[in-house]
Amino acid sequence: MTTPRTLFEKVWDAHQVVAEKPDAPAVLYIDLHLVHEVTSPQAFDELRRRELPVRRPDRTLATLDHSTPTLPAAADGTRPYTTAQAEAQVHTLENNCAAFGIELHGWDSDARGIVHVIGPELGATQPGMTIVCGDSHTSTHGAFGALAFGIGTTEVGHVLATQCLLQRKPKTFAIHVDHALPAGVSAKDLVLHVIATIGVGGGTGHVLEFRGPAIEALSMEERMTVCNMAIEAGARAGMIAPDDTTFAWLKGRPRAPQGDAWDRAVAHWKTLKSDDGARYDREVRIDASTVRPTVTYGTHPGMAAAMDAPVPAAANAQESRALDYMQVTAGKAMAGTPVDVVFVGSCTNSRLPDLRAAAEVLRGRSVAEGVRMLVVPGSESVRRAAEAEGLHEVFTAAGAEWRVPGCSMCIAMNGDLAQPGQLVVSTSNRNFEGRQGKGARTVLASPATAAASAVAGCIADPRSFFQTSEAAA
Amino acid sequence: MKPLTQLRSRTAVLAHTNIDTDRIIPARFLTTTERTGLGEHAFEDWRYRADGSDNPDFELNRPEARGCQILVAGRNFGCGSSREHAPWALLDFGIQAVLSSEIADIFRSNALKNGLLAVVVSEAEHRWLLDHPGVELRIDVAGGFIELPDDGRFAFELDGFARHCLLHGVDQLGFIRQHAAEIEAFEQRVEQAA
Ligand code: SF4
Numbered sequence: 189m190t191t192p193r194t195l196f197e198k199v200w201d202a203h204q205v206v207a208e209k210p211d212a213p214a215v216l217y218i219d220l221h222l223v224h225e226v227t228s229p230q231a232f233d234e235l236r237r238r239e240l241p242v243r244r245p246d247r248t249l250a251t252l253d254h255s256t257p258t259l260p261a262a263a264d265g266t267r268p269y270t271t272a273q274a275e276a277q278v279h280t281l282e283n284n285c286a287a288f289g290i291e292l293h294g295w296d297s298d299a300r301g302i303v304h305v306i307g308p309e310l311g312a313t314q315p316g317m318t319i320v321c322g323d324s325h326t327s328t329h330g331a332f333g334a335l336a337f338g339i340g341t342t343e344v345g346h347v348l349a350t351q352c353l354l355q356r357k358p359k360t361f362a363i364h365v366d367h368a369l370p371a372g373v374s375a376k377d378l379v380l381h382v383i384a385t386i387g388v389g390g391g392t393g394h395v396l397e398f399r400g401p402a403i404e405a406l407s408m409e410e411r412m413t414v415c416n417m418a419i420e421a422g423a424r425a426g427m428i429a430p431d432d433t434t435f436a437w438l439k440g441r442p443r444a445p446q447g448d449a450w451d452r453a454v455a456h457w458k459t460l461k462s463d464d465g466a467r468y469d470r471e472v473r474i475d476a477s478t479v480r481p482t483v484t485y486g487t488h489p490g491m492a493a494a495m496d497a498p499v500p501a502a503a504n505a506q507e508s509r510a511l512d513y514m515q516v517t518a519g520k521a522m523a524g525t526p527v528d529v530v531f532v533g534s535c536t537n538s539r540l541p542d543l544r545a546a547a548e549v550l551r552g553r554s555v556a557e558g559v560r561m562l563v564v565p566g567s568e569s570v571r572r573a574a575e576a577e578g579l580h581e582v583f584t585a586a587g588a589e590w591r592v593p594g595c596s597m598c599i600a601m602n603g604d605l606a607q608p609g610q611l612v613v614s615t616s617n618r619n620f621e622g623r624q625g626k627g628a629r630t631v632l633a634s635p636a637t638a639a640a641s642a643v644a645g646c647i648a649d650p651r652s653f654f655q656t657s658e659a660a661a
Numbered sequence: 662m663k664p665l666t667q668l669r670s671r672t673a674v675l676a677h678t679n680i681d682t683d684r685i686i687p688a689r690f691l692t693t694t695e696r697t698g699l700g701e702h703a704f705e706d707w708r709y710r711a712d713g714s715d716n717p718d719f720e721l722n723r724p725e726a727r728g729c730q731i732l733v734a735g736r737n738f739g740c741g742s743s744r745e746h747a748p749w750a751l752l753d754f755g756i757q758a759v760l761s762s763e764i765a766d767i768f769r770s771n772a773l774k775n776g777l778l779a780v781v782v783s784e785a786e787h788r789w790l791l792d793h794p795g796v797e798l799r800i801d802v803a804g805g806f807i808e809l810p811d812d813g814r815f816a817f818e819l820d821g822f823a824r825h826c827l828l829h830g831v832d833q834l835g836f837i838r839q840h841a842a843e844i845e846a847f848e849q850r851v852e853q854a855a
Contacts, residue, residue: 205840205843205844205847206840206843210821211821211822211825212821212822213820213822215837215840215843215844217844217847217848217851226691226692226744227743227744227745229694229695230694230695230696230745233694234834238834254691255691255692271692273692273693274692276692276694277692277693277694280694322743322745323742323743324741324742324743324767326743337767338742338743338767339743339767339770340743340744340745340748340767340770340771340774341696341745341771342745342771342774342775342833343770343771343774345834346833346834346837349834349837349838350834350837350838350841350844351844351848352837352840352844353837354822354833354836354837356820358766388679388737388740389679389736389737389740389763389765392737392763392765392766393766422737422740422765422766424766424767449855452855488679488681488740504678506677506678506679506735509677599688600688600689601688601689601691601692618681618683618741618742620681620683620684620741621683621684621706622683622684622687622706623683623688626687626706
C-alpha cells in the first residue's frame with residue numbers, strides 16, 4: 189500500500205526534477221510563470237548579462253498592472269503615469285517581452301488585468317500545476333489545486349532561464365472549515381477570521397490546505413479570495429482540492445485543454461485531493477457558521493474581528509501602537525467608524541461576483557456625502573462583463589468612480605492613494621501602515637461591507653442593505 | 662554574490678514585531694528597474710519627517726546606530742510582499758545581517774540569495790539581543806553561531822545549502838543549470854504523458 193499523501197505532496201512530488209537532499213534543495217519544475225512590470229526588470233537584465241534566452245516562453249505570461257494608471261488614456265494616447273520612472277518601467281516590460289518572445293497582455297490586449305485575475309480567466313491556471321510569480325499573492329492560484337507561490341526577483345531570473353527553482357519542501361497545515369457560512373457573510377469575512385485565528389505569522393513555513401464543507405460550497409471566485417490571503421497568515425501558499433466547481437469554471441477557457449485532452453486532464457485532476465489518512469504537520473478547525481462580517485482594526489491582517497464585536501485590548505506595545513495609528517479604541521466595535529475612502533478592487537476582490545455584491549448594495553442608493561469611492565475591476569474581461577450587466581452605471585449613479593483595471597489602491601503606486609489620516613475601507617489584502625498612502629489608515633473588508641460603508645459613511649453591516657435575502661431579517 | 666564567512670559589528674535594534682516589506686521599502690519606490698540606490702529610502706516613512714529631515718526618534722537614526730551592520734528586529738520580520746527590493750534596500754543601507762525570532766519565508770529566501778544573512782534565534786536569545794542594543798557580535802557562518810563579547814555563544818540553524826552558498830558565493834542560477842540534462846528529461850517525460 190502506498191502512503192496516503194496530501195494534495196500538496198502530490199503536486200510537489202510530480203514536479204521534483206531533482207529530489208531534495210539534506211545538503212541541497214529540490215530542483216522544482218515550474219509549469220507557469222506569471223510576470224509583471226515591477227519585479228521583473230532586474231531579472232531580464234541578469235539574463236542579458238549571461239546571454240541566456242528564456243527557456244520556455246510558452247510557459248511564461250506577462251501583464252501590466254501594478255504601476256499602471258486606472259484613468260483612461262488621453263485622446264492622443266498618453267496615459268497619466270505618476271512618474272516618468274513608472275512609465276519607463278512599463279516600457280521596460282514591453283521591450284523585454286518583445287525581445288524574449290513572451291506573450292504580454294499590455295495596453296492593447298483585451299485580456300489585460302491584475303496578474304492573479306487574468307491567469308485563471310485565460311485558463312492558464314490549472315489544477316496540479318506549479319505556478320510562480322514575483323508577487324506574494326500568487327497564492328491565489330491555489331484555489332484551483334495548483335501549488336502557487338510568490339518568489340523574489342533573483343528567482344524570477346532562475347525560472348526565466350531554467351523553468352526551475354531551488355526549493356525546500358514546506359510543511360503542511362490543514363484548515364478544516366466546518367458547517368456553512370451564514371447568509372450575507374462572504375469568503376473575505378471567512379479568510380479574515382481564519383487569519384485572526386491562526387495569526388499573521390501562523391502559517392510561516394507551511395502550505396495551507398483549506399478543506400471541509402464550507403470550502404467545498406464556495407464558488408471559484410470565493411476560493412480565490414481565500415487562497416489569495418493565505419500569504420497574510422505567513423503561509424507560502426494556500427490550496428483547495430479541485431472538484432466539479434473547478435472543472436466547470438475552467439471548461440472552454442482559451443488556455444484550458446480542449447476535446448480529448450480535456451477529458452484526460454479532468455480524469456487526472458480528480459486524483460488531486462488529499463488521501464484519507466494523509467497526515468498534515470498542523471491542523472486547525474474553524475466553524476464557518478460563527479463567522480460574521482469581519483473587518484481589520486489594526487495594521488496587519490491578523491488584527492481582525494467581527495465588526496460588531498468590541499476591538500480587543502492591545503496585547504503588547506506593538507498592538508497599542510497599531511490602535512493609536514488607526515485611531516481605534518479598544519472595547520468599542522469598528523461598526524460606526526467614519527469612513528473617508530472606499531476601495532473595491534485588487535486581486536482579492538475585483539472579480540465579477542465581487543462587483544455584483546457591491547452593486548447590489550449600491551443600487552438605488554448613493555455614496556455618502558464626503559466619501560470617495562473607487563471601483564477598479566480586476567481585468568478588462570471583468571470590466572466588459574460588468575458593463576454588459578450595467579454595473580458601472582450602478583456605481584457611477586451612486587457617485588462612485590469606475591476605473592480601468594489595475595492594482596490601483598491596493599498598493600498605491602500608480603497615483604491612486606489616500607491622504608494622511610484618511611480611513612479607507614478596502615477590499616484588498618494588506619492594511620500595513622502607509623500601504624495605501626503615507627499615513628492612510630486601512631480597514632480590510634468584503635465588497636459588500638465596503639459598499640455598505642460607502643452608503644452609510646461609516647463602517648456598516650451589509651446584511652441590513654440586501655433587499656432580497658433572508659439575511660436582512 | 663560575494664562569499665560571506667563571518668561578520669563582526671555592533672547591533673542596532675528595531676524591536677517592532679511584524680515589520681513588513683512596505684515598512685522596509687514603500688511601494689512608491691518600486692518603479693526602479695535597478696537593484697541599487699534603494700538604501701536612501703529604506704524605512705523611509707519611519708526615518709524622515711514630513712519636511713524631509715531625519716526623524717530623531719527613529720532607532721536607526723540615533724548616533725549609536727550609525728554604521729551598525731547587524732539589525733536585531735522584532736518577531737516576524739519581513740512579512741508581506743515578495744519584493745526583493747527589501748533586502749536590496751537593507752544591503753544598500755549598510756545592513757549585512759538580520760536577527761530575529763521569526764523571519765518571513767520569502768524575505769528570508771530573498772535575503773540569503775543576496776548575501777544578506779537572515780538568522781533566526783531562539784525566543785530567549787532574541788529577548789537578550791533586544792535588551793542589549795549596541796552589543797558587539799561576531800557571526801560565524803561556517804560554525805553556525807553568534808559570538809557574544811563575553812565568549813558566550815548563540816547557535817543558529819541555517820539550511821546547509823544556504824550556508825554553502827554564502828560561504829562560497831555560489832551562483833545559484835549556475836547551480837540549477839548544471840541540471841540541464843535532468844530538466845530536459847523531465848520535460849520530455851511530461852510532454853509524452855500529456
Ligand atoms: S492587486 Fe495588490 S496584492 Fe494583488 S497583485 Fe496587485 S498589488 Fe499585489
